[in-house]
Amino acid sequence: MSQKILVFAEQRDGQFRKPALEICSAAAELAEKHEMSLSAVLIGEGVANIAPQLAEYGISEIWAGEGEGLNRYNLENYAAILQQAVKQLSPNTIIMAASAMGKELAPYLAAKLGVGLAADLTELIVTDGKISAKRPVFAGKAFVNVAFQTEMQLFSIRPNTFPAEKRPTSANVQKLSFVLPAEGARSQVKETLRQESKRPELTEAGIIVSGGRGMGGPEKYVVIEELADLLGAAVGASRAAVDAGWRPHSDQVGQTGKTVSPNLYIACGISGAIQHLAGMSSSKFIVAINKDPEAPIFKVADYGVVGDLFTVVPAMVTELKK
Amino acid sequence: MKIYVCVKQVPDTETKVKVAEDGKSLDERDLTLILNPYCEFAVEEGLRIKEKLGGDVTLVTVGPDGAKAALRSGLAMGADSAIHLSADNARMADSFVIASLLAEQIKAGAPDLVLMGKKSVDTDMQAVPPMTAALLNLPIVTAVVEAEWNIDSAKLVREIEGGKERYEMAYPLIATIDKGLNEPRYASLKGIMQAKKKPIETKTVNLSGETLVIEKMSYPPVAQPGKIVGEGAAVAPELIRLLREEAKVIE
Ligand SMILES: Cc1cc2nc3c(=O)[nH]c(=O)nc-3n(C[C@H](O)[C@H](O)[C@H](O)COP(=O)(O)OP(=O)(O)OC[C@H]3O[C@@H](n4cnc5c(N)ncnc54)[C@H](O)[C@@H]3O)c2cc1C
Ligand SMILES: Nc1ncnc2c1ncn2[C@@H]1O[C@H](COP(=O)(O)O)[C@@H](O)[C@H]1O
Numbered sequence: 001m002s003q004k005i006l007v008f009a010e011q012r013d014g015q016f017r018k019p020a021l022e023i024c025s026a027a028a029e030l031a032e033k034h035e036m037s038l039s040a041v042l043i044g045e046g047v048a049n050i051a052p053q054l055a056e057y058g059i060s061e062i063w064a065g066e067g068e069g070l071n072r073y074n075l076e077n078y079a080a081i082l083q084q085a086v087k088q089l090s091p092n093t094i095i096m097a098a099s100a101m102g103k104e105l106a107p108y109l110a111a112k113l114g115v116g117l118a119a120d121l122t123e124l125i126v127t128d129g130k131i132s133a134k135r136p137v138f139a140g141k142a143f144v145n146v147a148f149q150t151e152m153q154l155f156s157i158r159p160n161t162f163p164a165e166k167r168p169t170s171a172n173v174q175k176l177s178f179v180l181p182a183e184g185a186r187s188q189v190k191e192t193l194r195q196e197s198k199r200p201e202l203t204e205a206g207i208i209v210s211g212g213r214g215m216g217g218p219e220k221y222v223v224i225e226e227l228a229d230l231l232g233a234a235v236g237a238s239r240a241a242v243d244a245g246w247r248p249h250s251d252q253v254g255q256t257g258k259t260v261s262p263n264l265y266i267a268c269g270i271s272g273a274i275q276h277l278a279g280m281s282s283s284k285f286i287v288a289i290n291k292d293p294e295a296p297i298f299k300v301a302d303y304g305v306v307g308d309l310f311t312v313v314p315a316m317v318t319e320l321k322k
Numbered sequence: 323m324k325i326y327v328c329v330k331q332v333p334d335t336e337t338k339v340k341v342a343e344d345g346k347s348l349d350e351r352d353l354t355l356i357l358n359p360y361c362e363f364a365v366e367e368g369l370r371i372k373e374k375l376g377g378d379v380t381l382v383t384v385g386p387d388g389a390k391a392a393l394r395s396g397l398a399m400g401a402d403s404a405i406h407l408s409a410d411n412a413r414m415a416d417s418f419v420i421a422s423l424l425a426e427q428i429k430a431g432a433p434d435l436v437l438m439g440k441k442s443v444d445t446d447m448q449a450v451p452p453m454t455a456a457l458l459n460l461p462i463v464t465a466v467v468e469a470e471w472n473i474d475s476a477k478l479v480r481e482i483e484g485g486k487e488r489y490e491m492a493y494p495l496i497a498t499i500d501k502g503l504n505e506p507r508y509a510s511l512k513g514i515m516q517a518k519k520k521p522i523e524t525k526t527v528n529l530s531g532e533t534l535v536i537e538k539m540s541y542p543p544v545a546q547p548g549k550i551v552g553e554g555a556a557v558a559p560e561l562i563r564l565l566r567e568e569a570k571v572i573e
Binding site for chain 1: 333336337338339341346348359360414416417418421443444445446447448449450451452453454455456457459461462464465467480481482483484485486487488489490491492500501502532533534535536537538539540541542545546547548549550551552553554555556557558559561562564565569571572
C-alpha cells in the first residue's frame with residue numbers, strides 16, 4: 001500500500017511559524033522522492049486565506065479546518081479536529097512540528113488514536129517505502145532508531161532540523177468538516193500574552209548568541225545583544241547565568257532549558273558543562289569564545305577563540321559593520 | 323486536595339551513556355540514578371500546594387525495583403506516601419505503555435490534581451503526561467512556568483514561542499512543571515529518616531501493548547575536533563571570514 005502523509009501545519013495569529021514551513025518542505029521532499037501522497041491540515045479562523053502559502057513549500061492538497069474562536073489554540077479542540085481529519089483522509093503518517101504546541105498535541109493525539117509517536121525527531125528514515133525515525137535520547141548523548149508497532153505513525157520534528165525550502169506547486173484548498181467536542185471548553189486559553197521582541201525565538205532561531213557566567217552581570221549582555229542584532233540572532237544563556245538572575249528562565253539552553261539546533265551557536269563565557277551541551281550540541285556550527293583554553297566547550301566548537309569576550313565580541317561587531 | 327505526583331528515576335545528567343551489548347538498550351552497570359530533575363520540580367510544587375491548601379501528596383512511579391530510591395527521595399522531601407508500579411524493563415519503555423499504567427492508577431485513586439515533570443531526561447519524549455490526559459479524558463497544561471493554585475481552580479501560565487498562554491482551569495486536571503516555577507527543597511536529615519517509615523505500596527505490572535519500540539541505540543557521530551582560530555580580538559576578522567566563506571552560516 002502506498003504511503004499517505006498528513007502534515008499538521010500550525011499557525012499562530014494567522015501566520016505560519018518557521019517550523020511549520022520546515023515540516024511542509026521536508027514532507028514534500030519525502031513524498032516526491034518516494035512517491036507518497038501528501039496533504040496538510042490547518043486549524044484556525046479564516047485559515048483558507050493563508051493556506052496557499054503552504055503550496056509555496058510543496059503542499060498542494062490543503063484542508064482548512066475553520067471555525068470561530070479556533071485561532072486560540074485549545075488542545076482538546078485541536079486534537080478532536082485532527083482526529084476527524086485522520087478519519088476522513090486516512091493517512092498512514094502524520095507529521096507535525098515539535099513546537100510548544102506540537103509537544104503537547106502530538107502525544108495527546110497519538111494516545112487518542114492509539115498510534116505510536118516518535119517525538120522531537122532529528123532524522124526521518126525511509127526503508128522499503130515505510131517511514132521511521134531517529135531521535136536523540138539522554139539529551140543527545142545517544143540516538144535511537146524506533147520501530148512502530150502500529151499501522152499508523154506519528155512524528156514530531158525538532159525545529160531547525162530541515163530547511164524551509166521553496167518548492168512551489170498549485171494550491172487546492174478544501175474545507176474540512178468537523179464537530180467540536182464538549183470537553184474543549186474546559187481548558188480554554190484565557191489570554192495569549194505576546195512578548196514583544198525584535199529578536200527571533202530561541203528554538204526557531206537560525207543563529208544564537210549565548211552568554212554564560214563569564215558575562216559577569218546582567219548589564220553586560222548588551223555586548224552580545226549587539227552582536228546578536230547584527231546577525232539577526234536570538235540571545236541565549238547558560239543555567240549559571242539564569243540562576244544568578246541575569247537572564248529569564250526562558251533564555252536557558254540545556255538539559256533543563258531549551259533544546260536548540262541553530263545553524264550557528266556562539267557560546268560566550270560558557271564553559272561547556274555536559275548539561276549545557278545537552279541543549280545545543282545538535283547546532284550545525286558552534287563557535288566558542290572563552291578565556292580558558294582548557295574549557296570543555298572547545299571540544300565541541302568548530303571554531304574557537306581563546307580570549308576575553310569583552311574584547312573579542314566588540315571586535316566581531318566592528319568587523320561585521322565594515 | 324488529593325495530589326498525585328508522577329515521578330521517574332533516570333540516570334544522573336552527568337552519566338556517560340553506554341549502549342548495552344544488544345545494541346538497543348542502556349548498559350545499566352555503574353549508572354548513578356536520580357529523581358528526574360523535572361519530577362523534582364513537580365514534587366516541590368505538590369508540597370507547596372499541600373502547604374497552602376491542605377491535603378496529601380502521593381508519588382507514583384512505574385519502574386524497576388531500584389526505582390524505589392527515587393520514591394524515597396520524594397518522600398524525604400515531604401511527600402506522604404508512594405505507589406510503586408514495578409516492572410523490570412520499564413526504564414526506556416514506550417511512553418504509551420507507561421501512560422496506560424499511570425492512567426489506570428490515577429483513575430483508581432481519583433486525585434484532584436496530577437502533577438508531572440515537563441520531560442524525563444532519559445527518553446526526552448515529553449509524551450507521557452499528554453498521553454495520560456488523553457487516556458483519562460482529563461484537561462492538561464504542559465510546561466507550566468507560573469501557577470496560582472486555589473481551592474477549586476488553578477491559574478496556569480505556559481510558555482509558547484514568543485509569548486505565554488494563560489489558563490484558568492477547574493480540577494481535576496493534569497499539569498507538567500517546567501524549570502523556573504520553583505526551587506526544589508533539599509531533604510532534611512529528619513525528612514530522610516521519616517521517609518524510611520512512609521508507606522510504599524508496590525504492585526507488579528506488565529508492560530505490554532507497545533506502540534513504539536527501540537530498534538537500535540547508537541552514539542552521536544564523533545565531533546570533528548574544531549580549530550582554535552586564535553587568541554584575542556585580533557582574530558575577529560579571520561573568524562568572521564571563516565563564518566562567511568567556509569561555514570557559510572552568516573552573510
Ligand atoms: C540536573 C542539572 C541540570 C542542569 N541543566 C543545565 C542547563 O539546562 N543548562 C546549563 O547551561 N547548565 C545546566 N546545568 C549546570 C551546568 O552543570 C553548569 O553548572 C553550567 O552550565 C555552567 O554555566 P557556565 O558555563 O555559564 O558557567 P561556568 O562553568 O562557571 O563557566 C564560565 C566560563 O566563562 C569563562 N569566562 C569567564 N570570564 C570570561 C571572559 N571575560 N571572557 C571569556 N570567557 C570568560 C570561564 O573561563 C568559564 O569557562 C545543570 C546542572 C545539573 C546538575
Ligand atoms: N515511568 C514513569 N513513572 C512515573 N511517571 C513517569 C514515568 N515516565 C514519565 N513519567 C512522568 O511524565 C513526565 C514526562 O516524561 P516523558 O514523557 O518521559 O518525557 C515525567 O517527568 C514524569 O512525571
